[in-house]
Amino acid sequence: MTVDETTTLGRRDRKKQQTRAALAAAALRLVAERGLDQVTVEEISEAVDVSARTFFNYFPTKDDALVGDSEGDRDRVLRALAAVPTEQPALEALHRAFTEVVEDMQGDAELWQLRLRVVTQHPVLLARLVTGNATTERALIEAIAARTRLSADDAYPALVVAVAGAALRAAMIRWAAGGGGRLTALLDESFAAVAAGLPDPRTG
Amino acid sequence: MTVDETTTLGRRDRKKQQTRAALAAAALRLVAERGLDQVTVEEISEAVDVSARTFFNYFPTKDDALVGDSEGDRDRVLRALAAVPTEQPALEALHRAFTEVVEDMQGDAELWQLRLRVVTQHPVLLARLVTGNATTERALIEAIAARTRLSADDAYPALVVAVAGAALRAAMIRWAAGGGGRLTALLDESFAAVAAGLPDPRTG
DNA sequence: ATAAAACTTTGCAGAGAGTGCATCTTTGGC
DNA sequence: GCCAAAGATGCACTCTCTGCAAAGTTTTAT
Numbered sequence: 531m532t533v534d535e536t537t538t539l540g541r542r543d544r545k546k547q548q549t550r551a552a553l554a555a556a557a558l559r560l561v562a563e564r565g566l567d568q569v570t571v572e573e574i575s576e577a578v579d580v581s582a583r584t585f586f587n588y589f590p591t592k593d594d595a596l597v598g599d600s601e602g603d604r605d606r607v608l609r610a611l612a613a614v615p616t617e618q619p620a621l622e623a624l625h626r627a628f629t630e631v632v633e634d635m636q637g638d639a640e641l642w643q644l645r646l647r648v649v650t651q652h653p654v655l656l657a658r659l660v661t662g663n664a665t666t667e668r669a670l671i672e673a674i675a676a677r678t679r680l681s682a683d684d685a686y687p688a689l690v691v692a693v694a695g696a697a698l699r700a701a702m703i704r705w706a707a708g709g710g711g712r713l714t715a716l717l718d719e720s721f722a723a724v725a726a727g728l729p730d731p732r733t734g
Numbered sequence: 735m736t737v738d739e740t741t742t743l744g745r746r747d748r749k750k751q752q753t754r755a756a757l758a759a760a761a762l763r764l765v766a767e768r769g770l771d772q773v774t775v776e777e778i779s780e781a782v783d784v785s786a787r788t789f790f791n792y793f794p795t796k797d798d799a800l801v802g803d804s805e806g807d808r809d810r811v812l813r814a815l816a817a818v819p820t821e822q823p824a825l826e827a828l829h830r831a832f833t834e835v836v837e838d839m840q841g842d843a844e845l846w847q848l849r850l851r852v853v854t855q856h857p858v859l860l861a862r863l864v865t866g867n868a869t870t871e872r873a874l875i876e877a878i879a880a881r882t883r884l885s886a887d888d889a890y891p892a893l894v895v896a897v898a899g900a901a902l903r904a905a906m907i908r909w910a911a912g913g914g915g916r917l918t919a920l921l922d923e924s925f926a927a928v929a930a931g932l933p934d935p936r937t938g
Numbered sequence: 939a940t941a942a943a944a945c946t947t948t949g950c951a952g953a954g955a956g957t958g959c960a961t962c963t964t965t966g967g968c
Numbered sequence: 969g970c971c972a973a974a975g976a977t978g979c980a981c982t983c984t985c986t987g988c989a990a991a992g993t994t995t996t997a998t
Binding site: 619620621653654656657658663664665678679680683685686688689690692693695696697699700703704707716719720723724725726727728729730731732733 | 823824825857858860861862867868869882883884887889890892893894896897899900901903904907908911914920923924927928929930931932933934935936937
């Protein structure tokens with residue numbers, strides 16, 4: 531309404547993506563400032579100048595506006611995993627698949643670091659971000675089972691996926707805290723430590 | 735009201751514990767039957783014959799009635815960890831600490847398997863059960879940092895705690911699915927695999 | 939045994955999340 | 969310019985969760 535250019539330049543879908551991004555950004559900014567419970571959907575919507583009802587047309591939940599596009603992430607990880615040669619050990623394959631996604635995060639560093647900071651401050655969200663995305667985890671388990679020629683009910687695929695997810699999460703949190711350097715480097719370190727069996731730093 | 739014995743035998747706190755357990759059990763049973771969103775707090779409370787308002791005096795959230803007493807679990811794990819000699823490698827120390835808690839679960843097998851089944855069917859809850867309990871994770875990280883003489887901001891403590899938690903979660907889910915045998919045995923397997931660096935089953 | 943103190947339960951009012959439905963507006967195709 | 973499809977919106981409604989005040993009950997002191 532306020533800007534004619536966007537309406538002229540963009541077509542429908544363009545504007546939709548724009549609104550979506552604006553809602554996510556506003557949600558993130560407001561929650562970072564005030565905390566999760568001190569921000570209502572009404573306020574987020576107002577900041578973007580849409581109705582509260584419209585917010586729910588874009589995101590099923592307030593939380594969903596904060597954690598990002600987990601469906602898109604899932605697809606990307608699965609495609610990346612499929613691209614890794616089957617001969618590669620399962621753990622290494624997951625490492626490579628995660629690396630792709632993580633490189634994208636590095637590209638959007640500010641957004642992602644803000645998101646990760648918000649998320650670590652509100653554990654309810656943390657769950658949904660990586661581990662909590664049960665659908666992704668399930669899909670990864672099946673992909674690993676297929677490539678190791680094990681049953682999806684076997685212990686190994688579930689374990690290696692859970693542990694790899696933990697390694698990813700640890701790297702991301704560390705990155706957001708500003709501890710290390712590049713996210714990919716932190717991810718490499720995490721996976722290297724896991725592959726070595728997490729030797730105690732005092733002895734190993 | 736219906737039973738005089740309980741009122742006579744138990745004093746205030748006894749009755750409170752009773753109500754609390756009854757609410758948790760009713761919640762679990764109803765959600766197992768119908769699904770998380772098909773059960774209201776009102777119905778859970780009615781099943782125990784208290785008001786809905788009272789439910790919220792016991793649990794801050796509907797979810798909390800389902801996932802169990804995470805505070806108690808936290809204390810137990812931390813105490814168990816403190817009892818493990820400092821010389822033990824961090825991963826092994828966590829293994830032993832978890833073993834204690836897990837033995838209690840085996841004692842209450844029916845309750846816990848029901849709980850785990852409910853929880854795996856509703857990923858929102860999964861998060862809160864293990865990984866989601868950020869406070870426990872934070873406390874464990876600090877405990878591990880202290881015993882390894884590292885900073886709590888170091889990468890290692892966070893990583894080993896996250897991975898150990900993943901191993902625990904994988905074992906519990908497998909146990910609830912009826913896959914293996916005793917939970918402690920499954921936990922041992924998980925930790926053994928992690929300590930070995932999760933070698934690909936095809937090569938290792 | 940009784941009264942005061944402490945605690946629990948409960949009802950009520952209200953904010954906020956989330957959903958279904960009907961309506962209105964915008965946009966793209968013709 | 970006009971029509972059909974899609975998006976935005978308002979409205980009514982359910983459910984979760986909180987604060988507050990009014991009972992009711994148990995414990996403690998006397």
